[in-house]
Amino acid sequence: MRALTIELGGIPVALHLPSLLAGRLRARYRSYLSDRPAEWGIHYRQQPALPRAAPAWIRHEEAVTHFYLKGQRGRLDFSQREARLASSDLNLARPVIERALAYICMQELPRRGDALLLHGVGLVDNGRGMVFFGASGRGKSTVARLARGRATVLSDENVIVRRQGDEVTLVSTPFWGLSTPATEVRQVHAAEVPLVGLFSLHHASCFTLERLAPAAAVMELLTSEKVATERPSSAAAWLAAAERLAAALPLYRLGFQPTTELWRFLREEQVYP
Amino acid sequence: MSDRTGRPRPVQGIAAREIGGEAVLIDTRENVVRLLNHSASRIWALANGERTEREIAAQLALEFEVGAQEAEGSVRRFVDEMVAKKLLEWG
Numbered sequence: 001m002r003a004l005t006i007e008l009g010g011i012p013v014a015l016h017l018p019s020l021l022a023g024r025l026r027a028r029y030r031s032y033l034s035d036r037p038a039e040w041g042i043h044y045r046q047q048p049a050l051p052r053a054a055p056a057w058i059r060h061e062e063a064v065t066h067f068y069l070k071g072q073r074g075r076l077d078f079s080q081r082e083a084r085l086a087s088s089d090l091n092l093a094r095p096v097i098e099r100a101l102a103y104i105c106m107q108e109l110p111r112r113g114d115a116l117l118l119h120g121v122g123l124v125d126n127g128r129g130m131v132f133f134g135a136s137g138r139g140k141s142t143v144a145r146l147a148r149g150r151a152t153v154l155s156d157e158n159v160i161v162r163r164q165g166d167e168v169t170l171v172s173t174p175f176w177g178l179s180t181p182a183t184e185v186r187q188v189h190a191a192e193v194p195l196v197g198l199f200s201l202h203h204a205s206c207f208t209l210e211r212l213a214p215a216a217a218v219m220e221l222l223t224s225e226k227v228a229t230e231r232p233s234s235a236a237a238w239l240a241a242a243e244r245l246a247a248a249l250p251l252y253r254l255g256f257q258p259t260t261e262l263w264r265f266l267r268e269e270q271v272y273p
Numbered sequence: 274m275s276d277r278t279g280r281p282r283p284v285q286g287i288a289a290r291e292i293g294g295e296a297v298l299i300d301t302r303e304n305v306v307r308l309l310n311h312s313a314s315r316i317w318a319l320a321n322g323e324r325t326e327r328e329i330a331a332q333l334a335l336e337f338e339v340g341a342q343e344a345e346g347s348v349r350r351f352v353d354e355m356v357a358k359k360l361l362e363w364g
Contacts, residue, residue: 213293214292214293215292215293215294215295215297215308216308218290218292218297219297219306219308222297222299222306229288229299229301229304229306230301230304231301232285232286232287232288232301233288234301235288235299235301236288236290238288238299239288239289239290239292239297239299240290243290243292246292
C-alpha cells in the first residue's frame with residue numbers, strides 16, 4: 001500500500017492505495033497533491049467478491065454513512081474522518097474514491113466556511129470564472145462542449161464555490177464526467193479564480209436570463225444534487241453557507257439552447273467575464 | 274389530535290433558514306425542500322413551541338395589520354397543513 005495526499009477545497013485527504021493504483025491516481029491528481037497533514041484518510045482495497053449487479057443503497061447511522069453501488073462499497077465515518085472503500089475490480093477504484101471524495105466535500109465544506117460543492121461545470125475566461133449548474137440532464141456537458149476552444153473548462157462534473165471575505169471564488173476539482181475524453185481531463189490543473197456568477201441551467205426555446213432573489217437562488221442551488229440534506233445539522237450548515245454565497249454573488253436562472261449563441265447572449269447581458 | 278391549546282413546533286429532522294424574509298425548509302427525513310412565502314415564513318418562525326395558535330395569530334395581526342379573525346384563520350390553516358405534512362407537531 002502507498003499513500004498520497006490530495007487537497008480539495010482546503011481539505012487535505014490521504015489516499016491509502018495499492019501501489020499500482022497509487023501510481024495511476026498520482027498522475028491524474030498531480031496538480032492536487034499536497035504536503036499538508038491529512039485531515040481525512042481514505043483506505044481502498046479491491047474486493048473481487050463484491051456483486052456488480054445488486055440494487056444500490058445508502059444508509060446513514062449517526063456520523064457514519066454506508067453505501068453500495070454497482071460493485072462499489074463504502075463506509076465513511078465523519079467523527080473519525082476516515083473512509084473504508086472497496087470495489088470489485090480496479091477499474092471501479094477511481095469512481096468509488098471520487099464518489100467518497102465528493103461526499104466528504106459536500107458534507108465538510110459548508111461546515112468549514114462559506115463553501116459548497118456544486119454539480120456543475122466551471123469555466124474560466126479572462127482570468128474569471130462562471131459556474132453552470134443543475135441536475136443531470138440539464139445541460140452541463142453541453143455547456144462544457146460549447147466552451148471548448150473559447151474558455152478553459154476547469155471541471156465538467158463538480159466544482160467548489162467558496163467565499164473568502166468579500167470575494168467569491170471558483171475552485172476546481174479533479175472530478176470529471178465518466179464520458180469526458182481523457183485528453184480534456186489532462187489539460188486542466190488545479191485552479192482558483194474570482195467568480196462572476198452562478199447560472200442554473202434550464203433547456204428553453206429561447207435564451208433567457210433572470211437574476212434570482214436570495215431565497216429563490218438558494219432553492220435553485222438545492223437542485224444541484226450535491227446537497228448535504230440527510231442530517232439536520234448538515235442541512236442547516238448547507239443552508240447557512242448557501243445563503244451567504246447567494247448574498248455575495250449574482251445567481252441567475254438561465255434558459256438556453258445548445259448553440260454557441262449562448263456566449264453572445266451572455267456578453268449582451270453583460271454577465272460574461 | 275390537539276385541542277388547539279398546545280404550542281406548535283417544528284418536528285425533529287427539519288432544517289430551516291429564513292432568507293430574505295422567506296423560509297427555506299429541508300425535510301431531511303424525506304429529502305423534500307419547501308419555500309414558504311412571507312406570511313407563512315413568519316408563522317413558521319413564531320411556531321417555535323413557545324406560543325399557542327392564538328398568540329401566534331395575535332402577533333401576526335399586529336405585524337401584518339390584519340384583523341384578529343383573519344389572522345387566526347391563516348394560522349389555523351397553516352398549522353393544519355404543516356401538521357398534516359409532519360413538519361409541525363403539537364407541543
